[in-house]
Amino acid sequence: MYYEYWGLQKPPFDNVPDPAMYVDCHASLENAIAETLFAVEEGNECIAVILGDAGLGKTLSLRILIDSLDQEKYRIALVTNPGISFVQLMREIIGQLTGEICEEGKKAGVLEIFNRLIFEAERQGKKVLILIDEANAVTPANLESLRLLTNMQNDRRNLFTVVLSGQLDLARRLEHPKRANLFQRIGTYNRIGKIPSPETVRTYIETRLKLAGAGHPIFTEDAYPVFWEYSEQGIPRLINKIAKLCLKAGETNRMERIEGELVRQVGERFRSIFGPAAPKRRPRPRVPAGSEKVETASAAPGEASVPVPGGHTQFPPFSGETLHAETAEDGVTEEIEFGEIRLRIKIPADSFAEARSSDGKCLKLAGTIAVRVMKENPDLANGASTDPIAIWSSIRNILAGRLRRNPMPPPEPAVSAL
Amino acid sequence: MADSERAREAKEWFLRGCRFESDGAEPGLPAEAYRRSIGVDSDFAGAYVNLGFIHIRLKEYGEALKCFARVAELEPHNPESFNNLGYAYECMERLGSARTSYEQALRVDPGNIEAVINLAHIAELQGNYHGAVGNYRRAIEMDPGCTSARFCLGVLYDRYDMFDEAEESYAGVLERDPGHLKAMLNLANIRMQLGDDDGAEDLLRRILETHAAKGSGKPSAEADPDPLLEDVQVNLARVQLLRSRAGPGGPGREDALRRLRSILNLNPRNVRAGNMLREFENYAG
Numbered sequence: 101m102y103y104e105y106w107g108l109q110k111p112p113f114d115n116v117p118d119p120a121m122y123v124d125c126h127a128s129l130e131n132a133i134a135e136t137l138f139a140v141e142e143g144n145e146c147i148a149v150i151l152g153d154a155g156l157g158k159t160l161s162l163r164i165l166i167d168s169l170d171q172e173k174y175r176i177a178l179v180t181n182p183g184i185s186f187v188q189l190m191r192e193i194i195g196q197l198t199g200e201i202c203e204e205g206k207k208a209g210v211l212e213i214f215n216r217l218i219f220e221a222e223r224q225g226k227k228v229l230i231l232i233d234e235a236n237a238v239t240p241a242n243l244e245s246l247r248l249l250t251n252m253q254n255d256r257r258n259l260f261t262v263v264l265s266g267q268l269d270l271a272r273r274l275e276h277p278k279r280a281n282l283f284q285r286i287g288t289y290n291r292i293g294k295i296p297s298p299e300t301v302r303t304y305i306e307t308r309l310k311l312a313g314a315g316h317p318i319f320t321e322d323a324y325p326v327f328w329e330y331s332e333q334g335i336p337r338l339i340n341k342i343a344k345l346c347l348k349a350g351e352t353n354r355m356e357r358i359e360g361e362l363v364r365q366v367g368e369r370f371r372s373i374f375g376p377a378a379p380k381r382r383p384r385p386r387v388p389a390g391s392e393k394v395e396t397a398s399a400a401p402g403e404a405s406v407p408v409p410g411g412h413t414q415f416p417p418f419s420g421e422t423l424h425a426e427t428a429e430d431g432v433t434e435e436i437e438f439g440e441i442r443l444r445i446k447i448p449a450d451s452f453a454e455a456r457s458s459d460g461k462c463l464k465l466a467g468t469i470a471v472r473v474m475k476e477n478p479d480l481a482n483g484a485s486t487d488p489i490a491i492w493s494s495i496r497n498i499l500a501g502r503l504r505r506n507p508m509p510p511p512e513p514a515v516s517a518l
Numbered sequence: 519m520a521d522s523e524r525a526r527e528a529k530e531w532f533l534r535g536c537r538f539e540s541d542g543a544e545p546g547l548p549a550e551a552y553r554r555s556i557g558v559d560s561d562f563a564g565a566y567v568n569l570g571f572i573h574i575r576l577k578e579y580g581e582a583l584k585c586f587a588r589v590a591e592l593e594p595h596n597p598e599s600f601n602n603l604g605y606a607y608e609c610m611e612r613l614g615s616a617r618t619s620y621e622q623a624l625r626v627d628p629g630n631i632e633a634v635i636n637l638a639h640i641a642e643l644q645g646n647y648h649g650a651v652g653n654y655r656r657a658i659e660m661d662p663g664c665t666s667a668r669f670c671l672g673v674l675y676d677r678y679d680m681f682d683e684a685e686e687s688y689a690g691v692l693e694r695d696p697g698h699l700k701a702m703l704n705l706a707n708i709r710m711q712l713g714d715d716d717g718a719e720d721l722l723r724r725i726l727e728t729h730a731a732k733g734s735g736k737p738s739a740e741a742d743p744d745p746l747l748e749d750v751q752v753n754l755a756r757v758q759l760l761r762s763r764a765g766p767g768g769p770g771r772e773d774a775l776r777r778l779r780s781i782l783n784l785n786p787r788n789v790r791a792g793n794m795l796r797e798f799e800n801y802a803g
Contacts, residue, residue, distance in 0.1 A: 101682075115679045116647050159645040180644050181611040188612065196614035201607075233645070341679045348681070349713055369760065370711045374790065376676040376684075377700040377746060379669055381605070381639075384598065385539075385571040386564040456732070467540035492533065 103312065105351040112312035113340040113347070117163045121311055125304050126336050129157045132290035133164050140169065140229055140261050145287025146250045149274065150265040152292030155335055158265045161292065162231050165263070169229070175221050176229045183237035186245045190214060193230055197221075207245075215252050218259040228260035236266035236273075243273065247282040261287075294334035298325045301334060305343060318347070322360035330367030342366050436498070441480060443495075445473055447502065455503035466499035467492075528559035535568060545572045563592045567602060579610045597623040597630040604636055613640050631657045635667050642674055650674050665695045672704060681708050697728050703750060715757050722754045751781050752790050759798060774798060 103111050112121075122129060132150045139145040152158045159180075166176060177196035182189055190210035194202040197217055204210050218228050232238065238246070246262060253259050264270065271291075274283055295301050302324040309318060319327075323346075331338035345366045346358045355362075426433045431448040447469060455462035470492050474480055480491055535551030549572045555565035570585030586603040593599045604619030617640045623633035638653030651674065657667035672687030685708055691701040706721035729747060758774035775798055781791040 117645075163645050163647070177614065178644055180613060184611055188610070192612045192614050195612065195618060199618060201615045201618050337679075344679060344681070345711060352713070365713075366711075369713065374707075374749065376673045376704040376707065377749070378673055379666065379700070384567075384602070386567045464540055464542060467537070471537055471540075492536075 102348045102351040106318055106347055107313070107315060108309070109313035111344070112308045112314070113344040115337055115340050117160050117167070119164050119167060121308060122160075122164065125307050125311075126157065126292075126295060127300075128152075128291060128293045129161060129336070132292050133161045133168075135288040135290055136161070136165055136263055137168055139288040140165070140174075140227075140263070143287055144258050145261055146253070146258050146285040147282075148261060148263045148288045148290075149270070149286050150263065150290050150292065151268060151271050153267060153294075155337055156292045156294065157336060158292060159233055162233055162263065162265055166231070173226055174229050175217075175226050176231065178231045178233065180233045181237070182232050182235060182242070183239070186242050189238075189242060197228060211249070211252075214249070218252060219254075222254070222259050229263070230260060231263045231265070233265050234267075235264035236268075236270040238264075238266075238270075240273065243279065243282060247279075247285065250285055294332075295336060295339070296334060298328040301327050301331070301339060304336070304339065308340075308343075318350075318358055319343075319363070320357050320359045323358060323363045326360045326363040326367065330363065341370070345370070434502070441477065443473060443477060443480075445469065445495075445499070447499070452503060455500075459504075462503050463496070463500050466496045466503055469499050470495040524559050525562075528555045528562045528565070531555035531558060532562060532565050532568075535565065539568070545576060548572060561592055563589045563599075566592070570602060570606065574606065574609055577609075579606055582606045583610065595626055597627040597633055599623075600626065601630070601632050601636060604633075608636075608640070613643055616640055629660060631660050631664055631667065634660065635670060638667075638670065638674075647674070647678060663694055665691045665698065668694075669698065669701055672701065676704055676708065681712065684708060697732070699725050699728060699746060702728070703746065703753075706750075706753060710753065710757060710760075715760055719754065719757050722750050722757070725750050748781055748785060748788055748791070751777050752788070752794065755781075755791075755794060759794065771798070 101111075103109075114121075122133070132152075136148045136150060139148040150158055150161055162178065166178065169176070175197050177193045179189065179192055179196075184192070187205065187207055187210055190207075190213075191202040191204065194204075194210060194213055194217065202210070202213065204213060221228050250258075250262065264274075273279065274286070295304050305319060305324070305327065306314075306317070327339055327342060328334060330342055342363060346363055349355075349362060349366060350358045429449065431446055431451070433444055433446045436443045436445060451465050451469070455465050473495055474492055531551050531554040535548040535555065538548035538551060549569055552565040552569040552572070555562050556569070566585040566589045570582045570589070573579070573582035573585060583603070583606040586599070586606050589596075590599040590603050600619045600623035604616040604623065607613070607616035607619060617637060620633045620636040620640065623630050624637070627633070634653050634657040638650045638657065641647075641649035641653060651671065654667050654671035654674065657664055658671070661667075668687050668690045672684050672691065675681075675684035675687060685705060688701045688705040688708075691698050692705070695701075702721045702725045706718045706725075709715075709718040709721065726747070729744075755774040755777045758770035758777075762771035762774070775795070778791045778795040778798070781788050782795065785791075
């Protein structure tokens with residue numbers, strides 16, 4: 101591994117939550133975590149606030165907070181997208197605290213359930229903790245409702261704490277004179293900032309290297325100002341990324357130290373690189389074919405269709421073997437055996453070209469032709485136990501396979517009249 | 519109406535709805551067909567599912583939720599019912615409820631990989647890196663051939679700059695599905711960041727060839743305005759830029775300029791291409 105080349109025991113610049121690596125490295129992050137933890141565990145505070153621009157570690161601090169708490173003593177809800185109505189927000193919180201879906205539709209109803217929950221938690225010796233990430237998306241009306249929520253405490257102690265974490269917009273809202281009542285209930289108020297100077301960037305990098313087991317400096321003096329420049333003046337995540345790429349490049353090139361020029365080259369490299377192409381979420385409508393399934397369960401084109409729900413009857417095997425095919429200028433006509441029925445299916449010439457544009461288009465065309473085939477062959481679905489959807493699906497799959505695999509062969513050359 | 523007749527009629531409406539969808543009709547048409555199917559047979563789960571997805575497409579999440587909740591009542595032993603229900607909650611940004619639904623899918627069928635992937639996705643959305651990694655790995659263990667879990671894991675690693683792990687995951691995807699364009703693109707991005715320009719360029723050209731082989735025409739920016747291909751072209755230009763900076767000008771720089779201008783001709787709003795073109799020009803100046 102690259103870090104072993106540098107005499108380290110672990111990777112020093114991974115951007116994943118690791119409580120062992122944040123200590124002493126990024127003072128404002130460290131303070132935010134420590135103070136919020138105190139507010140939850142010891143301080144008996146109603147509300148704790150963590151502020152910071154995007155990418156500075158707010159979500160990371162919430163994760164470290166959760167991981168640092170004794171899970172036996174807390175019931176925790178983490179809301180990451182609070183720009184929803186108050187009832188929805190409370191349903192989400194209640195759902196997470198109970199592990200059951202809450203469908204109560206009225207505000208009074210959700211408040212009553214929540215009230216019951218926090219007292220029940222107290223009886224069990226637990227405290228409720230509500231973490232709201234991206235709290236800058238909470239509407240002003242919901243902020244007021246959250247304030248009212250904090251009235252639900254007993255006389256001796258707070259039964260729950262709300263941690264609001266958000267970008268600087270949130271500060272403006274909380275500090276507005278109209279919300280003085282809410283502001284008074286805030287126990288801790290922390291801002292996570294960038295690493296403030298090239299000197300502190302140096303301390304940050306050296307501390308992380310030491311925590312990973314470094315016995316000697318790895319970066320030369322001229323590297324730190326370059327880190328500062330390419331990390332947008334001290335964004336820890338970017339520093340980590342550049343430093344990690346430098347260590348890997350240094351290992352590849354068998355370097356003894358890493359100089360500013362390499363840091364610059366690495367910084368240049370990922371300046372305009374975008375994030376990874378993300379997977380597409382694929383919900384599964386019950387179209388009568390098996391082709392819309394997630395990759396893990398997808399049926400190969402031409403494979404017999406999956407049964408539709410409701411335990412429908414099986415249909416005769418559809419081999420898809422072409423018994424005979426004729427090619428003409430306007431398309432291909434295939435003869436295919438289906439049980440005892442022989443189908444003549446005409447695939448128009450332009451369908452082959454159209455089907456090649458995308459898989460979706462191909463399936464759509466195949467589906468349309470399959471509908472036509474079923475209309476032209478009403479006997480296909482006449483049996484009492486036959487399922488027309490499954491038959492349609494099967495024909496569609498076979499046709500899709502044809503369209504995908506076999507571009508239309510060129511027609512026979514015209515024979516000269518001579 | 520006799521039960522069998524009702525079932526047949528409901529199925530016919532369902533089939534008609536499917537056909538409308540397959541033909542690309544306006545969502546109102548298939549939705550109406552599914553509603554009629556449900557009107558004839560209020561227990562026809564398939565119609566609720568498809569109607570639910572139409573509501574999702576129209577961003578009518580509350581309506582979608584009702585449809586999927588009904589399916590969960592009708593088919594409480596089908597994990598898909600709870601995966602769909604969870605998906606509706608996810609769209610409503612109720613991640614806790616989505617997680618509960620996916621957990622239910624897994625209780626119904628402990629081998630349901632889709633539910634495990636969905637749980638990983640929820641963990642990812644909640645910033646729970648380790649939880650997400652754990653679930654994706656679990657899905658891969660359940661089915662080592664599952665490329666979707668491997669790819670999702672690769673993207674997660676990639677987002678957290680875990681380059682080695684991401685490379686390994688993408689390579690695993692490509693081993694099983696050599697035509698996986700996004701895995702190739704992401705792998706090329708990593709190679710580029712690691713300074714392996716040749717490796718990156720090979721992959722980027724492979725994407726264009728694979729895409730062309732699938733039947734989309736010739737492999738050039740002019741041929742296809744697909745956003746993924748635009749990314750490929752921009753990255754190819756980037757590799758050429760880096761090369762031309764490293765050595766004497768050569769044809770790479772001119773190719774890159776042509777490539778970027780082509781992208782911008784097709785899509786003037788491509789910010790990366792625009793920025794890069796300016797960067798090239800500044801560099802030349």
